[in-house]
Amino acid sequence: ETGVTQTPRHLVMGMTNKKSLKCEQHLGHNAMYWYKQSAKKPLELMFVYNFKEQTENNSVPSRFSPECPNSSHLFLHLHTLQPEDSALYLCASSQARGQGNTEAFFGQGTRLTVV
Amino acid sequence: GQQLNQSPQSMFIQEGEDVSMNCTSSSIFNTWLWYKQDPGEGPVLLIALYKAGELTSNGRLTAQFGITRKDSFLNISASIPSDVGIYFCAGNDLEYGNKLVFGAGTILRVKS
Numbered sequence: 468e469t470g471v472t473q474t475p476r477h478l479v480m481g482m483t484n485k486k487s488l489k490c491e492q493h494l495g496h497n498a499m500y501w502y503k504q505s506a507k508k509p510l511e512l513m514f515v516y517n518f519k520e521q522t523e524n525n526s527v528p529s530r531f532s533p534e535c536p537n538s539s540h541l542f543l544h545l546h547t548l549q550p551e552d553s554a555l556y557l558c559a560s561s562q563a564r565g566q567g568n569t570e571a572f573f574g575q576g577t578r579l580t581v582v
Numbered sequence: 583g584q585q586l587n588q589s590p591q592s593m594f595i596q597e598g599e600d601v602s603m604n605c606t607s608s609s610i611f612n613t614w615l616w617y618k619q620d621p622g623e624g625p626v627l628l629i630a631l632y633k634a635g636e637l638t639s640n641g642r643l644t645a646q647f648g649i650t651r652k653d654s655f656l657n658i659s660a661s662i663p664s665d666v667g668i669y670f671c672a673g674n675d676l677e678y679g680n681k682l683v684f685g686a687g688t689i690l691r692v693k694s
Binding site: 471473500509510512515523555557559561569570571572573574575576578 | 613615617622623624625626627630670672681682684685686687
């Protein structure tokens with residue numbers, strides 16, 4: 468069993484659809500993240516949750532809506548996306564401590580294609 | 583937001599050669615991390631560094647946390663075809679709220 472599991476692995480959706488990405492971590496961590504990775508671009512941090520509270524929204528459009536019901540699960544709800552939102556969406560988790568977070572462990576990602 | 587300067591952006595190497603890549607930052611880091619990402623997969627942690635000057639190995643990989651705490655390098659010895667992928671450095675930036683920031687990546691291609 469992998470430490471961070473993302474589902475689905477691949478998703479194709481129309482611009483008027485609503486879908487959700489799911490992430491689950493089995494590492495006992497208290498911080499979870501969503502990253503976006505587009506072709507030929509660096510990893511872009513989208514959202515950070517520490518102890519289930521959102522601590523960062525990196526100017527992400529409202530068509531992306533995160534949800535963190537507990538420290539083990541993280542969702543990314545998608546609606547009315549644009550073709551330029553097509554990318555690999557990565558979830559990660561880490562342990563938040565006083566001197567910063569420990570190393571982050573990533574899921575395998577969801578390859579999203581918006582048509 | 584803060585980004586690390588990672589170089590080179592890409593490289594071709596002959597199988598069996600040694601590889602070196604590095605990251606620099608204008609601010610002090612608490613940790614340095616090196617990840618590898620295969621196509622269509624998430625990044626996998628290779629090496630984590632926690633102390634200035636620390637030198638750590640993981641098989642053919644060696645990484646060091648710079649004395650100034652503003653740089654790190656990763657060396658791969660005797661490269662093989664499965665070393666192909668994207669290598670990312672990352673670190674906790676003290677001046678950026680201790681957030682984990684990533685370099686842009688080094689694409690490694692091996693000539694077999």
